Amino acid sequence: MRIKAIQAPLATAAALFLLLLLGGCQQGDSLDQVRAEGELRVVTRNSPTTYYQDRNGPTGFEYALASLLARDLGVELRIEPEFSLDAIFRKLRRSEAHLAAAGLTLTAQRMNEFPHSQPYYQFSPQVIYVAGTARPRELADLTDKDIVVLAGSSHAESLYALQQGGLDNLAWREVEEPDSTGLLEMVATRQAHFALTDSNEFEVQQGLYPRLRVAFDLGDEQQLVWFLPPDGDNHRLIQRINALFSRLEDSGEMKKLRELHFGHATGVSRMGSHTFSRNVNSKLPRFRELIRQVASEYQMDWELLAAISYQESHWNPLATSPTGVRGMMMLTLPTARELGVENRLDPGQSLRGGARYLKNIKRRLPSDITDPDLTWFAMAAYNVGMGHLEDARVITQRQGGDPDLWADVKKRLPLLQQSKYYQNTRYGYARGSEPVTYVQNIRHYYNVLQWEGISQNKPRPPVNTDDYLPTAIRSSRLSAL
Numbered sequence: 001m002r003i004k005a006i007q008a009p010l011a012t013a014a015a016l017f018l019l020l021l022l023g024g025c026q027q028g029d030s031l032d033q034v035r036a037e038g039e040l041r042v043v044t045r046n047s048p049t050t051y052y053q054d055r056n057g058p059t060g061f062e063y064a065l066a067s068l069l070a071r072d073l074g075v076e077l078r079i080e081p082e083f084s085l086d087a088i089f090r091k092l093r094r095s096e097a098h099l100a101a102a103g104l105t106l107t108a109q110r111m112n113e114f115p116h117s118q119p120y121y122q123f124s125p126q127v128i129y130v131a132g133t134a135r136p137r138e139l140a141d142l143t144d145k146d147i148v149v150l151a152g153s154s155h156a157e158s159l160y161a162l163q164q165g166g167l168d169n170l171a172w173r174e175v176e177e178p179d180s181t182g183l184l185e186m187v188a189t190r191q192a193h194f195a196l197t198d199s200n201e202f203e204v205q206q207g208l209y210p211r212l213r214v215a216f217d218l219g220d221e222q223q224l225v226w227f228l229p230p231d232g233d234n235h236r237l238i239q240r241i242n243a244l245f246s247r248l249e250d251s252g253e254m255k256k257l258r259e260l261h262f263g264h265a266t267g268v269s270r271m272g273s274h275t276f277s278r279n280v281n282s283k284l285p286r287f288r289e290l291i292r293q294v295a296s297e298y299q300m301d302w303e304l305l306a307a308i309s310y311q312e313s314h315w316n317p318l319a320t321s322p323t324g325v326r327g328m329m330m331l332t333l334p335t336a337r338e339l340g341v342e343n344r345l346d347p348g349q350s351l352r353g354g355a356r357y358l359k360n361i362k363r364r365l366p367s368d369i370t371d372p373d374l375t376w377f378a379m380a381a382y383n384v385g386m387g388h389l390e391d392a393r394v395i396t397q398r399q400g401g402d403p404d405l406w407a408d409v410k411k412r413l414p415l416l417q418q419s420k421y422y423q424n425t426r427y428g429y430a431r432g433s434e435p436v437t438y439v440q441n442i443r444h445y446y447n448v449l450q451w452e453g454i455s456q457n458k459p460r461p462p463v464n465t466d467d468y469l470p471t472a473i474r475s476s477r478l479s480a481l
């Protein structure tokens with residue numbers, strides 16, 4: 001009896017404890033919440049080093065990592081792009097995202113406020129100046145100069161620390177933008193002396209500003225981490241993130257991702273005409289008949305299809321890009337499926353898929369655009385995606401250009417790489433200079449191939465073929481497309 005009497009309150013206490021525990025679990029830690037919601041909400045920056053849309057959909061280094069975490073947790077990924085560092089941290093403070101993956105540096109101040117993952121990328125903060133002006137070589141050279149940094153950035157924090165440490169006459173401006181393009185633009189156009197930026201951001205953007213140079217690395221190497229909200233229990237979620245990062249490091253996958261997103265893989269071939277001519281003789285004969293056949297099925301010039309497939313894969317039916325785009329026309333798996341292509345490595349299927357895809361794009365473009373421009377627009381959309389092309393057309397119109405003219409739109413496409421412009425577009429950042437190079441290359445190959453065809457029936461004029469690209473022939477043949 002006594003024993004029972006004791007057991008009863010014990011059982012009640014145990015039940016109560018269990019209830020409390022269960023009640024607590026319903027709230028759960030952040031890992032439980034992610035699972036219960038079925039989605040991982042990630043706040044990021046819409047920028048070339050973090051997250052943006054390309055012709056295959058969303059991409060970027062942070063996007064790739066966040067997708068891997070979502071897959072690991074068996075949930076959907078929801079990306080919430082912001083356009084400034086301050087906005088990202090505001091969202092985190094309000095627990096409106098499960099984590100921030102946005103090329104964020106681990107700093108003393110942030111470390112105090114936010115829990116964070118282990119580092120996944122090392123880089124140097126750099127001082128950028130424009131060639132032809134005095135190159136600063138040390139900290140003292142930064143005093144009494146106009147320096148620009150991103151608002152709320154690690155660089156602003158470093159400058160503040162330097163100032164507190166006694167480096168007087170240090171002045172800087174904080175610019176509210178999602179990435180460093182605005183800062184680089186200010187230095188390039190002499191609206192500021194120097195910019196401070198992360199080395200990976202500078203590398204990716206350098207092509208846009210050929211006159212900008214690295215003056216020196218500001219301090220030691222720094223690290224990028226993911227930050228989590230200050231409230232709630234994030235312990236287990238951080239463990240999962242760290243385990244994923246470690247696995248990716250060990251397997252070499254992380255290295256590949258860094259190379260893919262920060263390396264200089266532009267995806268656009270800039271092969272010289274020399275190599276092209278060599279390939280025309282060595283590789284093209286094997287595919288010439290097939291290309292002719294497919295081109296006639298789709299009522300297009302075979303030289304154009306040959307030029308596109310050369311630009312895409314150098315006439316290599318087994319070509320594979322690190323992003324998993326494959327075959328003669330470099331189709332993604334979803335696009336191939338949509339087009340009914342079963343085997344992307346089959347040259348005939350790939351060429352047919354690509355030709356059909358181009359035809360579809362041409363049909364979707366506004367009817368005011370006519371050939372030959374229609375063809376260039378379609379190829380640009382093939383490269384960068386319809387949405388971004390539309391954004392460039394809107395910018396063209398806003399600037400008083402003609403959105404139906406390729407010559408006008410091609411000048412604006414590269415603006416999609418500058419935050420000043422892409423912030424106000426529907427589809428955000430794009431590697432806008434790529435479709436321009438892409439179309440230029442194809443037009444060049446196309447012209448050379450046409451000339452080859454013509455010259456087979458006529459005596460060759462005593463000039464360099466590169467200089468001899470008759471415009472009249474070019475446009476008359478195109479209007480038949």
Ligand code: GLU
Pocket residue numbers: 085103104105106150152153154155180196197198201
């Ligand atoms: N990594 C920097 C930060 O976390 C942002 C990028 C930059 O300012 O270049 O503040």
